Amino acid sequence: MTAKITNKILSLGSQQIEFPTSLTPGANVTITVGAQNLGDPAALAIEWVVSTPDGNPTLHYKTQIADYLIRTNGKHYFAGPVLVLDTEGQWNINIALFTSEGNVIQTDSYNGPLVYVGNAISKETSTIPKPAGIPHPEESMNPSATLTNINVNEIINKWLTGWEVPNEHWTYWKSTIDLQVYAIYPASLIAMGLKPDTPAGTWESGGRRHLAIKPQWLNPGVIAHEQAHNSYALLTSDQKVGYSNVYSTLKNSDPTIRLLYSKNQYGLTNDVEGHAEVYRYIGQWMPEQLKIFYPRLL
Numbered sequence: 001m002t003a004k005i006t007n008k009i010l011s012l013g014s015q016q017i018e019f020p021t022s023l024t025p026g027a028n029v030t031i032t033v034g035a036q037n038l039g040d041p042a043a044l045a046i047e048w049v050v051s052t053p054d055g056n057p058t059l060h061y062k063t064q065i066a067d068y069l070i071r072t073n074g075k076h077y078f079a080g081p082v083l084v085l086d087t088e089g090q091w092n093i094n095i096a097l098f099t100s101e102g103n104v105i106q107t108d109s110y111n112g113p114l115v116y117v118g119n120a121i122s123k124e125t126s127t128i129p130k131p132a133g134i135p136h137p138e139e140s141m142n143p144s145a146t147l148t149n150i151n152v153n154e155i156i157n158k159w160l161t162g163w164e165v166p167n168e169h170w171t172y173w174k175s176t177i178d179l180q181v182y183a184i185y186p187a188s189l190i191a192m193g194l195k196p197d198t199p200a201g202t203w204e205s206g207g208r209r210h211l212a213i214k215p216q217w218l219n220p221g222v223i224a225h226e227q228a229h230n231s232y233a234l235l236t237s238d239q240k241v242g243y244s245n246v247y248s249t250l251k252n253s254d255p256t257i258r259l260l261y262s263k264n265q266y267g268l269t270n271d272v273e274g275h276a277e278v279y280r281y282i283g284q285w286m287p288e289q290l291k292i293f294y295p296r297l298l
């Protein structure tokens with residue numbers, strides 16, 4: 001790669017926000033993409049296509065290879081025309097960056113979410129009306145649960161149905177993710193950093209995501225929290241930045257998230273724990289703008 005995309009910015013008035021992000025319907029925005037030339041002095045060009053939530057290409061922006069060279073490590077910003085976000089839902093963008101030191105070649109790209117357009121108020125997209133208070137209240141741990149008297153499959157199914165996980169993803173959560181219940185964690189997991197008295201944990205190894213849990217803590221809420229970590233692991237680094245952008249506003253403004261943090265502050269530990277706690281306690285009734293950051297769960 002001789003040049004790379006370094007910044008992806010949505011400008012709204014004087015506000016500049018890294019995308020993907022969330023905005024309210026009707027916003028007039030412009031897209032700016034920053035690029036850095038990592039190779040010999042070269043000319044750069046860019047092309048992007050924005051698609052509406054229905055998947056229709058709506059804005060096609062393309063520059064010619066410039067007639068001036070960007071020095072080695074120099075940066076250049078491409079600013080496109082105004083885009084009106086008039087449709088609710090997830091808008092996507094496909095960006096291609098080109099460089100020329102003779103031949104024109106594509107050197108970097110981004111193909112993914114641009115912005116989620118929706119109102120801050122949660123919509124009732126669930127078939128079940130949103131319960132008052134905390135929608136999925138905490139279940140207490142069961143001190144008498146053991147490996148022999150628990151029914152793992154039944155508890156996983158309670159999570160999958162109670163949180164309305166889409167049916168097409170059940171196999172992923174039941175088989176692709178490796179879920180194991182341990183009375184005592186094996187030495188290999190302790191060596192990895194899992195503390196002996198931790199209720200549950202997730203990690204990646206051998207190209208697979210794993211979830212370990214103790215029988216006393218095997219309940220739908222704890223599974224929901226841990227599987228949110230496994231869903232977060234599916235996000236790209238851009239999407240993780242997008243999540244933090246959107247969540248940092250909502251954690252102070254969304255009434256249900258505020259209610260949650262008034263009762264239980266664990267989600268304030270960091271954005272990753274916040275991601276898991278919002279899913280565990282609010283689930284399918286979380287604000288619409290957050291849902292794109294929970295792949296295979298919502």
Ligand SMILES: [Zn+2]
Pocket residue numbers: 225229273276
């Ligand atoms: Zn956690």
